[in-house]
Amino acid sequence: MIRFDQATKRYPDGTVAVDTLELEAPSGKITVLVGPSGCGKTTSLRMINRMIEPTSGTIWLDDTDTASMPAHELRRQIGYVIQHAGLFPHRTIVDNIATVPFLLGTDKKKARARAMELLERVGLDPAFAKRYPAQLSGGQQQRVGVARALAADPPVMLMDEPFSAVDPVVRDQLQDEFLRLQGELGKTIVFVTHDIDEAIKLGDQVAVLRVGGHLAQLAAPAELLSRPVDAFVAGFVGRDRGYRALGFSSAGTIPTRDEPTVAMGESLPTGGDEWLLAVDGSGAPQGWLHLTDEPHGAVVEDPMLYRGGTLATQGGTLRSALDACLSSPSGRGVVIDESGRLVGSTTAREVLALIEAQVEGAVT
Secondary structure (H helix, E strand, O other), X not given: OEEEEEEEEEOOOOOEEEEEEEEEEOOOOEEEEEOOOOOOHHHHHHHHXXXXXXXXXXXXXXXXXXXXXXXXXXXXXEEEEEOOOOOOOXXXXXXHHOHHHHHOOOOHHHHHHHHHHHHHHOOOOHHHHHOOHHHOOHHHHHHHHHHHHHOOXXXXXXXXXXXXXXXXXXXXXXXXXXXXXXXXXXXXXXXXXXXXXXXXXXXXXXXXXXXXXXXXXXXXXXXXXXXXXXXXXXXXXXXXXXXXXXXXXXXXXOOOEOOOEEEOOOEOOOOOOOEEEEEOOOOOEEEEEEHHHXXXXXXXXXXXXXXXXXXXEOOOEHHHHHHHHHHOOOOEEEEEOOXXXXXXXXXXXXXXXXXXXXXXXHHO
């Protein structure tokens, strides 16, 4: 557990970056700090490991005042991940990951063996071990940064916008991998981001800060979206917060109909609907075919497919179900099972009926 007790950071010129912050980050949970520029997110984070010393107030690590601990001992208990990973360019990936164990005097063979385990745990090929940071992509470097922070098995991790420097697709993959790791490890994590969507996706609780380091609201993501405490929080969370709140509502069993399909590598049939769904040999959807664009009898290949539509998992959220319908070029949302095989298709009208039923149930 990490607790801010009237924590304040005031600089000599009179600037107050954080003002009497009261906040608790529970053990084993992800607490996300989010807010506009100048709200003290990073300052608050760095006060935890005393990279920035508070001017007044107390920050507790479990039952210990962090100011009572030597800074180097405090930091040994805390993993730290930053934007751009901050890897040592002259060290191999395996030795980058093993940096802290080396400093703590761990046997090199043992430290490197642990680093190899972590390399696989964060989803990287062991063949990367002997490469250097410049030989990895930005997303791969961020995974190495997470592995390095985990190397000494710290109970606490601080993460300062670790995924903001990569493209949206890689960022989404890193977020999913991060949630998978947290599900396995259960660390106490304080995560800083400027992206409210990232905060909503990753946080067990989200702390919205105002400029000057004032806490505006601390709440679980679903509550933050449905019950912002004031106009500032409502404006920061965004006007589409009602749609995003659907991501916390189960769709239950989505009504579906059989969707005509064609297998990759087979010939297009004659007649039928304007749009036809292509599947692979296991029955997993691959994309839509616009039959008016293709001659009858043509063999189905990748370049022919429209891949813009997202997929909804049966039993998933209302948001994913509605998005599957709205993003589909055919107007029909594709529903799959847990193994990725096609269940059928649905429409926005049918999903909206599910939403309306849930709203009426909540009111009555």
